Amino acid sequence: MTATVIHLVRHGQASWGKREYDNLSPLGMRQGAILGEAMTARGVRPDLLVTGSMRRHEQTAQAAAVAAGWTLEATPDPGFAEFDHMGVIAAHKPAYRSMVLMKADLARTFHPRVAFHDMFLSAMDRWTRGEHPGDYIESFEAFCARVDGALERLTTAVPDGGTAVVVTSAGVISRICARLLSGPTDTWIAVNKVLVNTGVTTLELADHGLGDGHGLRLVTLNDHAHLSEGHAELVTRR
Template sequence: MGQIYLVRHGQASFGSADYDQLSVLGTEQARLLGQWFANSRQVFQRVVTGAMKRHRQTADACLAELPKALLADTDWQTDAGFNEFDHEQVLLRHRPDFADPAAFKPFMAKHAEAERAFRVIFDEAMARWMGGAHDADYTESWPAFRARCVGALERLAAAAAPAQTIVVFTSGGTIATLCHHLLGLPDEQLFDLTASLVNCSVTKLLYQPGKVGLSYLNNYAHLEWLGEADAVTYR
């Protein structure tokens, strides 16, 4: 039976001009995961990254911690099927006023619990995106995103040799969508699943011909064990 490790990227640069860039903490989270893999003597026959910069940065920082001998025969590839949905577009279709930083920053500043207030707004934006009534408003609708993610996983598993161990560096929305698919969950549960995923957490899948199943979800013990108090983040 083969194994696929889905790794959510490290903390990105939320609120900056370039979100698709690991923060200093995000790079450290990736390094901690790499140390965990190294301590486990984990060998990967294939490394897959989405096409986003934060995916490759996470992979590079993580796997730099492994002894070179463990990666000597590893095949690297990029598959944009594992890219995240356009979270900025999803938010702005619901709240067009947030396109102007002069509106967004005061909104965040006036709430004592800004993270919670933003989560409410973003859940509403996700519900609009997934509801089906506004598909034409989006470059990629929810059904199209789900099909893209599932297709990428099925393509990967079908091309993999039996008993290979593969690591995929991707995003939270992609991982949540794949687990949502594998577990047969209703759409509304995707919100909580996405919000629960920790930066640089690991979700493990097992595959055999014609079948992929979930082994474990959102493991971040490496951050709790090796990291400082602020090592666990959600965005």
């Protein structure tokens, strides 16, 4: 029996540092189109095209679908939305509710990308420990439950032997991978750090219904050969 295939795609590069972060940058649009071309070349013809509820998810799916020649409509599922990363940062450093102040603080380190990375890891560590759930709109436990529910809905909706493409975010993909690998929270953080924009993580489902994960297995993680072959400038992680 042919396995059901689920391709989890991280969205293209968003507009990092801009007022409207939740929009693809020009590079992000290009990444989406290259992804679509590569999927068509591999013979991927989805029966379902699903997105999270972010604009960057929808834009990536649209760019890929146009380039691939897919005609099916994308179905949004808020369960595949990313966690509120700015809320997580603000709970860790309340002054950083102001993007201007955060940028100024990071700039004073003379290594703003490194400083942001270190600060963000600390913020995520605080969130995932679950010691201050009242500080967050969505606790880490609630986020995990939401993603698990979205994946279960997907496995029920995709036809036997069919293919689903889901455009979502790094936190969602990392949660799914950590669950399938039976890894601790550290696994979620480790996977989250390395996922590339429009990287593809592929799952196979031999039997419908998640249960304890039976039948669902991780086949590839963060495949971005469509970007890295002679185009290193296309490989981004924001």
